[in-house]
Amino acid sequence: MRKTLLISILLFFFLTLLFYQGAGSVSYPKVILLNSISNKYTAVKFNHEKHISMSGGCSQCHHEHQKNESLICKDCHNLTPALFKNSVHRNFMACRNCHSEFNPQVPQMPDLKAAYHRACFQCHRGMDVGIEPKGCSGRCHLLKTAKTERRSP
Amino acid sequence: MKKEFTRRDFLKLTGALSGALLIKPDAASAYKEFSGWPDAYGCLTDLSECVGCRSCEKACNEANGLPQPAIPFDEGSVFNEKRRPDARAFTVVNRFTDPRDPGKFIYRKVQCNHCNEPACASACPIHAYEKTPEGAVLYDPAKCFGCRYCMIVCPFYVPAYDYESALEPKIVKCIMCYPRIKAGRLPACVEACPAGAITFGKRKDLINLAREKIMRNPQRYVNHIYGEHEAGGTSWMYISSVPFEYLGFPTNIPKHPLIEEVKGFLGAVPVVFTVWPALFGMVYAAVKHRDELFKSEHKEVKK
Numbered sequence: 001m002r003k004t005l006l007i008s009i010l011l012f013f014f015l016t017l018l019f020y021q022g023a024g025s026v027s028y029p030k031v032i033l034l035n036s037i038s039n040k041y042t043a044v045k046f047n048h049e050k051h052i053s054m055s056g057g058c059s060q061c062h063h064e065h066q067k068n069e070s071l072i073c074k075d076c077h078n079l080t081p082a083l084f085k086n087s088v089h090r091n092f093m094a095c096r097n098c099h100s101e102f103n104p105q106v107p108q109m110p111d112l113k114a115a116y117h118r119a120c121f122q123c124h125r126g127m128d129v130g131i132e133p134k135g136c137s138g139r140c141h142l143l144k145t146a147k148t149e150r151r152s153p
Numbered sequence: 154m155k156k157e158f159t160r161r162d163f164l165k166l167t168g169a170l171s172g173a174l175l176i177k178p179d180a181a182s183a184y185k186e187f188s189g190w191p192d193a194y195g196c197l198t199d200l201s202e203c204v205g206c207r208s209c210e211k212a213c214n215e216a217n218g219l220p221q222p223a224i225p226f227d228e229g230s231v232f233n234e235k236r237r238p239d240a241r242a243f244t245v246v247n248r249f250t251d252p253r254d255p256g257k258f259i260y261r262k263v264q265c266n267h268c269n270e271p272a273c274a275s276a277c278p279i280h281a282y283e284k285t286p287e288g289a290v291l292y293d294p295a296k297c298f299g300c301r302y303c304m305i306v307c308p309f310y311v312p313a314y315d316y317e318s319a320l321e322p323k324i325v326k327c328i329m330c331y332p333r334i335k336a337g338r339l340p341a342c343v344e345a346c347p348a349g350a351i352t353f354g355k356r357k358d359l360i361n362l363a364r365e366k367i368m369r370n371p372q373r374y375v376n377h378i379y380g381e382h383e384a385g386g387t388s389w390m391y392i393s394s395v396p397f398e399y400l401g402f403p404t405n406i407p408k409h410p411l412i413e414e415v416k417g418f419l420g421a422v423p424v425v426f427t428v429w430p431a432l433f434g435m436v437y438a439a440v441k442h443r444d445e446l447f448k449s450e451h452k453e454v455k456k
Contacts, residue, residue, distance in 0.1 A: 102339060102343075102344075102349075102353070104194070104339075104353050104354040104355070105354075107197075107352045107353070107354035107358055107359060107362050108362055108365070110349040111349065113347055113349070114346070114347070114348060114349020115349070117347045117348050117349070118202065118348060118349060121202075121204060121348060125204055136206060136347075
């Protein structure tokens with residue numbers, strides 16, 4: 001009895017260490033070009049590194065296993081927290097893999113545009129979004145014109 | 154001696170008969186439990202997500218081929234006054250001060266709420282309105298003759314009159330982009346919203362979604378789905394972070410369709426105008442006939 005307890009404590013300790021190291025060795029992208037839905041605006045240069053230092057952790061924008069979210073993906077992909085974390089850190093899933101076009105059959109899942117904007121608006125609302133309607137092109141977006149078309153990648 | 158049929162007797166008889174006839178219209182209210190088409194679509198506006206960018210207004214303008222507004226869509230001064238939908242804009246966004254923090258704003262999108270049992274359709278004398286099984290309330294300008302009863306009766310002040318053309322009067326309002334819905338697309342405003350503040354779906358799914366959102370974030374939302382019961386339920390519903398009266402929502406709307414306020418009376422009108430004349434005419438004829446008989450008998454006796 002005591003032996004099993006000892007083994008399980010040790011196992012837990014090592015596993016935690018392993019995953020902690022795993023998390024530490026992840027290389028985060030520094031600047032991301034958000035261009036998957038750039039039909040009207042030029043691609044948004046998103047300074048990921050800067051936002052990591054300011055945010056309260058990855059889960060503020062990304063889905064994380066310890067958050068008790070009710071996600072429809074969990075209906076099928078009911079992973080254990082460890083497995084989830086491992087898979088996410090090894091092979092990052094792009095937002096658009098799930099957040100694609102809005103489907104009225106699954107109204108709780110926002111489309112890519114809404115998912116992006118909601119992540120931004122949690123902090124930027126009141127800073128420059130939602131004060132004046134033209135906040136959009138002031139900070140993040142550049143309207144696509146003949147000039148910007150040539151400059152954009 | 155035979156008793157004369159007095160005025161009092163006449164009133165007693167007709168009163169009793171008409172009273173019996175008035176019971177009938179109550180049977181007409183048996184269908185009052187109609188709670189909308191079962192598979193009707195709708196929209197859920199989460200007012201806590203709206204940032205007031207007016208993309209919905211712009212998309213609506215383009216989708217319906219409306220004229221360019223006097224104040225451009227990226228101009229903030231438009232919020233200085235509270236607007237309502239009109240012939241040039243089927244949806245408008247108004248700005249309200251957050252009652253919890255006067256430095257912050259809350260935005261409210263206004264458009265037709267597409268009632269389950271629309272008062273406009275009930276009031277329209279020539280059935281120019283139609284509540285489709287898809288949820289949208291449509292209006293047929295070919296039938297309209299411009300009485301504007303719908304404008305008076307709408308509890309949300311939505312239908313507007315097109316004053317642009319004096320010869321072809323027509324009422325204008327949001328039709329939930331019915332042609333787009335039929336083609337499997339989203340309403341233009343829903344598609345345009347960058348914040349995903351408007352969710353399109355089956356009305357019953359949206360109610361579940363709204364409940365879930367409120368349940369998961371009780372500190373973020375007030376526990377009220379506006380439109381779930383208002384005016385008997387509407388296809389367009391709202392959830393908000395502040396009580397709805399702060400955002401200019403009419404909160405004195407009954408929980409039943411507005412037609413029920415007048416259904417009893419309107420049901421009695423045909424009875425009064427058809428049965429009463431026939432009935433009273435018959436009673437009058439019978440009484441007159443009897444009096445004539447009585448008089449002629451007397452005359453014969455005198456002779």
